[in-house]
Amino acid sequence: MSDEMAALVADVYELAGLLRRSGEAIAAHEGQTQARWQFLSVISDEPLTVPQAARRLGVTRQAVQRVANELVDDQLVELGSNPDHRTSPLCRLTGDGRRILARINKIAEVENSRVAQTVGVDVLRAADRGVRSVTSALRGQR
Template sequence: MPDEMALLVADVFEAAGVLRRSGEAIAATEGQTQARWQLLSVVSEEPLTVAQAARRLGIARQGVQRVANDLVREDLAGFRPNPDHRGSPLLTLTPHGHHVLDKITARAADVHRALTADISTGEITRARTLLHRLIEQVHRHEAEGRIPPG
């Protein structure tokens, strides 16, 4: 009998891959990449340092710095002084950045509605609940030293 958890992990990776490709295509409609879209989204809620944004996204600070510099060059974002730390400015969206993010987000919402037309809200909620439980289990096992931290 196949290991159902191993199959679920494989399914999650496959879903992540197809959704990542879909996200790239959606972002490309506004001349952006998914990495830029994610960073625009993260700093749209509140200005963050590059390190804070990297932690929220779960990726390396250096990669976020490169994307942030690209966004600043294209006037989608800007750096402003950080009152808590002079050496770590805050990344914030420009009006143009908000406009581009709004357009990408609206297109993504249209795609998501089409993708889930035959899937009930309850099914999506149950899937999310299961994924959150699995994530909590992984964190718990990491904290207990039962699996190496990620």
């Protein structure tokens, strides 16, 4: 069984790398990076502070702060007052930020459809179930 788990881990790492490269290519169509796309996405439903966004993305606050600063400089994100914390502003999309995000998401939708048609929806569903099962088992180890 450990050989199967090791093979799965290797395959998941390979897939993660391919997904990162694909995400970079998709975001590049609009002059963005995957990190910038992820940040725009995470604040698209509701304004968040940088620490909140970092927790949702599972990355460091410092990494998210750098991306947030770039997006503010590019006027894709604006900072607003936070009634819960004076020194931690809320990040929200500007109109340009929403338009860029929508265009990136449209490109991703086309690519996701292409992959789904290539491998088949049943394969994607089975893979998702398997990944969720392994994820659940790993969380149970804590």
